[in-house]
Amino acid sequence: MKKTYKIDVDCANCANKMENAAKNTAGVKDAAVNFMMLKMIVEFEDGADPKEVMQRVLKSCKKVESDCEIFL
């Protein structure tokens, strides 16, 4: 299952960091951050609960880039 979320982040490098953080979150199969459109596209693993996974994604993103936001 794929879902797209609106994000807010200031720099392209930070967006890359968010992408890596999201990719390494449990329950996420793959993730891509589109800095130009300010979007995060997350592909969830089968059976994962997007809501719960996204909380974890947000947390790990905040860890690598404190000044970011994901609009869930």
Next chain:
Amino acid sequence: MNRKQKKNLIRIIAASVLMVAFIFVPVSGIWRLLLFLVPYLIVGYDILLKAVRGIINLQPFDECFLMAVATIGAIIVGLVGDGDYVESDAVMLFYQIGEWFQSYAVGRSRKNISELMDIRPDHANVEKDGATEETDPDEVAIGSVIVVRPGERIPIDGVIIEGESALNTAALTGESLPRDVMTGDEVISGCVNMTGVLRIRTTKEFGDSTVSRILDLVENASSRKSRSENFISKFARYYTPIVVFSAVALAVIPPLMIMLFGGAARWGVWIYRALTFLVISCPCALVISIPLSFFAGIGGASREGVLVKGSNCLEALSKTRTVVFDKTGTLTKGVFEVVAVHPDKVDENTLLHLAAHVERYSSHPIAISLRAAYPDEADGCEITDVKEKAGHGVTAMVNGDAVAVGNTAMMKAAGAVVEKCPHDHAGTVIHIARNGEYLGHIEISDVVKPTAAQAIVQLRRSGVKKTVMLTGDSEAAARKAASELDIDEVYSGLLPEDKVNKVEELLKAQGSRELTAFVGDGINDAPVLTRADIGIAMGALGSDAAIEAADIVLMDDDPMKISKAIRIAGKCMSIVKENIWLSIGVKAVCLILGALGFANMWTAIFADVGVMMIAVLNSIRALFVRKL
């Protein structure tokens, strides 16, 4: 400017004014430090906070941390040394100016490009019990009747049930000529209604309508990353740590070595050089300018009616050296037209006249083309007793004469003797006989698009080395079209699966850094579109399968757009390369100069912010592709 940008701009201005003013304040020692700490903290407090948070989260190698270390280091150097605090303030200030500029530039281009693709309709006028009601397009059910007034955008795909008008399709196809439509015509969303009120019965939901599909495609395009982008993100991941460790090494090793050989270590000098390193360690210019270039390139292309599915497709397109065409619908119109009339006993007009009359009621493509060639068909002539004989032709009584129109077998049945024609016919030949007497024949053929020959010339000019045409048609028809268009290789009589095999052969034969593109009209060539390095679907706005299978979708069916797409890709890629070389080159030079002591922190920050600005401005150039 958004609120954050405004606030940061005020901080930058306040800090620069204070800093310049404080240079002329005659205090020294600790008071001078305290004075200069004011602008430093005004402009840099958020950087310092972020640096601390980075350390807490065990993510030390971010640019905030580096800037914090570099500037605090500079303050300490000033404290123990010459009492110069302007440098640390200035470095922080320039860094923030760079960040601000970057955020502003990206925000602007984001806005520009979204405006460019602003074809999203905000409402639909749904007809209900004789009155119209403004509704969210998302909530309009299939089969509803919507009213589109002049000046409004058609919100949902549908069929006109009342009214006629001219449509402006420029936003979809880049084509500026308006299209005339009338009752019964299918219309696609995104076009602007120009002259008359239209009542349209919707045939799709908003989400499946052309306009939504295009927006979806363009907005997600930059998520499919190119090799250059992947290279940059990898580079950025290693670059910063490497520079940081080199900085540490630069601060420690040379003084130790000098001490070892009995010289004066001069720790201050080496630490200062190391701090200069840190200032250059941020990979911002690269990291921002590459995706920005692709984004601008894709945006510019879509304004020209070329939809690119991802940065990787743009990159691949720029390396295209072989272009394979499907003939029908791509280079030719895919519609039969009368190309030659060779009468034997009567004049041309009479021959067409008779043929068109006999075919009056037929819906066969040949009949349609014959009627199109004789537009005044509906005259007073009396046509009776029309008989269609499958695989042969049609007979009818026209003003009392028995007229037969069809192939040679038909002529035989009508008792007419076919005269041998001195001309060579590549197309389909239709014979006409009246009362058993042979009157002549008409050649019908698929005609090449008016811009096709020019398109091939342009392709060569854009660096394409080989053009190939694949077709299911007969060899004669294929050869004729190929020689007309000056195409290098032709393969005729192919079934759809043969086309896949042919493309695979061509893929094997190409050079290692060369790619092959396949251009088709999306009708039963989806497998080939997928198989080629780059699949280009043409005039495919209606075909879901083609949009799904292709990498690049041309919104109208003009073959000139192919070379244009290649040139857009080429321009975008050269900008990307310029930016990569410029940014890495300037950084490398600064690192070397810094290590040798020729560059101070000022030079470093100027180089860093300057290169970033140049790279960003250069990226935006990718948006301007109209004149290519």
